[in-house]
Amino acid sequence: MADAKAPWNEVGDRLGALALKLKLHAQEEISEERKAEAKSAVERFGATIQGAIDALGDAARDPAVKDDAKAAGQALSTAVSATVDEVLKAVRRPTSGGSGGDAGADGAPDPAPTTDPDAPTSG
Numbered sequence: 001m002a003d004a005k006a007p008w009n010e011v012g013d014r015l016g017a018l019a020l021k022l023k024l025h026a027q028e029e030i031s032e033e034r035k036a037e038a039k040s041a042v043e044r045f046g047a048t049i050q051g052a053i054d055a056l057g058d059a060a061r062d063p064a065v066k067d068d069a070k071a072a073g074q075a076l077s078t079a080v081s082a083t084v085d086e087v088l089k090a091v092r093r094p095t096s097g098g099s100g101g102d103a104g105a106d107g108a109p110d111p112a113p114t115t116d117p118d119a120p121t122s123g
Contacts, residue, residue: 004060008053015049 019042026038059065 005057008056012049012053016046019046 023038023042027035030038
């Protein structure tokens with residue numbers, strides 16, 4: 001799970017840096033009373049983000065969560081495969097309404113016959 005932890009740590013670091021920059025901008029613009037409120041809000045935001053990251057890490061280590069994630073991935077794969085199969089069947093199915101050719105052995109319409117413009121016409 002160390003592979004997944006590093007990107008989340010990066011997210012936390014970047015959000016912390018963003019929060020600091022926002023805090024600095026806010027300090028230039030707001031009163032002392034508002035500064036205390038903003039600092040508190042930034043600290044709560046940081047604690048909330050850290051709590052969410054910790055909870056995700058704990059959940060990722062839970063065998064039941066791993067099993068559910070695996071089952072969800074398999075269900076997604078099955079659904080995508082079934083959809084692709086349906087699309088391929090629809091594409092291969094001959095269209096009704098006459099495209100000019102009969103269906104060949106593979107289910108695809110036979111190409112329309114070509115005519116040679118230099119061939120003599122009977123008539």
